[in-house]
Amino acid sequence: MKKILTILGSLVLVVAILLAGLYVYFLADENIPDSLNYVVNPDGKTCTVTGLKANGSGVGYRLLIPKKIKGYTVTNIGVRAFEGNGCKEVEFPDTIVSIGAYAFRNCENLESINFPLNWKETASFNYAGQIFGNCKKL
Numbered sequence: 001m002k003k004i005l006t007i008l009g010s011l012v013l014v015v016a017i018l019l020a021g022l023y024v025y026f027l028a029d030e031n032i033p034d035s036l037n038y039v040v041n042p043d044g045k046t047c048t049v050t051g052l053k054a055n056g057s058g059v060g061y062r063l064l065i066p067k068k069i070k071g072y073t074v075t076n077i078g079v080r081a082f083e084g085n086g087c088k089e090v091e092f093p094d095t096i097v098s099i100g101a102y103a104f105r106n107c108e109n110l111e112s113i114n115f116p117l118n119w120k121e122t123a124s125f126n127y128a129g130q131i132f133g134n135c136k137k138l
Contacts, residue, residue: 038069041076048076052085060109063087067095077103085110092116105133113138 038047047069063082066074074093079100082090085107094116104110113132132138 036066036069038072038074039078040072045073046075047072048078049074049081050078051081060086060088062089062091064091065093065096067093076100079103080105082107088112090114099131101130102133103131104135105130107132107135109137110135111137 035053037050037053039050040047049065049069063085065077068074073095075095075097077092077096077099080102081100081104083102083105085104086109087107088109089112090104090110091114110132
């Protein structure tokens with residue numbers, strides 16, 4: 001009987017951990033932003049990502065720009081936001097309408113950029129040639 005209770009207890013613990021992981025996964029838009037700096041735009045509903053917090057740096061990782069940060073829709077990537085960053089891949093949400101000049105310049109490890117299939121044609125790319133300037137692996 002004691003062995004069965006031990007097994008059941010372990011099973012409950014494993015299920016709880018899995019459910020917690022799924023909860024975090026499905027709320028990724030609200031968790032990923034903990035490593036991103038941002039400013040709220042004047043409309044009070046949207047925001048601009050301005051870079052990574054110090055603990056979010058590194059080399060060879062996937063940078064996922066979320067659709068929302070703390071309830072604000074992410075619509076812009078700021079000027080020089082990730083310049084010189086060590087990311088290997090960047091993925092943008094379909095909410096982005098503007099990427100600032102030099103936003104990813106000198107990202108020497110950057111190999112892949114993923115834009116959404118339903119990217120809005122109205123998206124504005126200021127200084128288009130310089131957004132990914134000197135990204136030698138692209």
